[in-house]
């Protein structure tokens with residue numbers, strides 16, 4: 001069993017066939033999907049999707065691309081929205097200097113607000129970090145000093161220094177289809193260095209379909225290809241990788257109930 005720890009089922013790409021997408025994920029052996037918020041003003045829509053499927057859970061937060069567009073929520077407001085029984089995490093929030101869509105000071109402020117919400121709620125923060133390794137590491141270090149919080153770096157594409165800093169601070173690291181791309185040699189080296197008990201897999205669907213489906217619209221079922229690539233990188237069987245990453249995501253997103261098949265085991 002695998003869990004897609006990060007997808008965007010609210011995106012218009014899926015509107016016409018969301019039921020079929022979820023059904024294909026189940027057929028591929030996925031036990032859970034976490035649909036990740038990019039805008040707090042889409043909260044009702046995202047919550048409704050999670051309420052429609054037994055195996056879909058959601059998060060609340062503002063993506064760094066939207067930090068200047070989403071109504072800037074207070075820590076208290078995010079914590080309040082996260083109290084919904086199917087809301088299992090905060091984010092995605094973070095810094096993205098590749099696209100630089102929001103002013104960097106606004107994105108940093110919103111990022112810290114989400115960290116505070118994670119700390120207070122006890123829910124894990126889903127961090128989006130792109131081409132901002134030093135600033136993300138500095139903020140994580142600074143905020144962890146104010147009080148512990150749970151977090152993961154999602155769709156990891158950064159360098160070994162940020163991975164090391166994150167691991168030192170107790171964070172987990174999630175890999176997407178980028179791991180399977182032919183030229184992701186350095187990324188696979190970073191993945192090999194992450195302990196098995198800190199690894200997660202995700203699709204980030206509808207983006208970044210893994211090999212051999214690269215270029216297609218991505219969907220949660222395709223996480224099996226990323227998991228297979230990660231198993232090869234770690235030198236473990238696909239079964240061992242699936243068991244480890246599933247246990248890790250259930251431990252991190254501890255508000256999300258384990259699938260019945262695992263509870264019975």
Ligand SMILES: [Zn+2]
Pocket residue numbers: 092127128129154155
């Ligand atoms: Zn992201």
Ligand SMILES: [Zn+2]
Pocket residue numbers: 006007008036092204
């Ligand atoms: Zn995302």
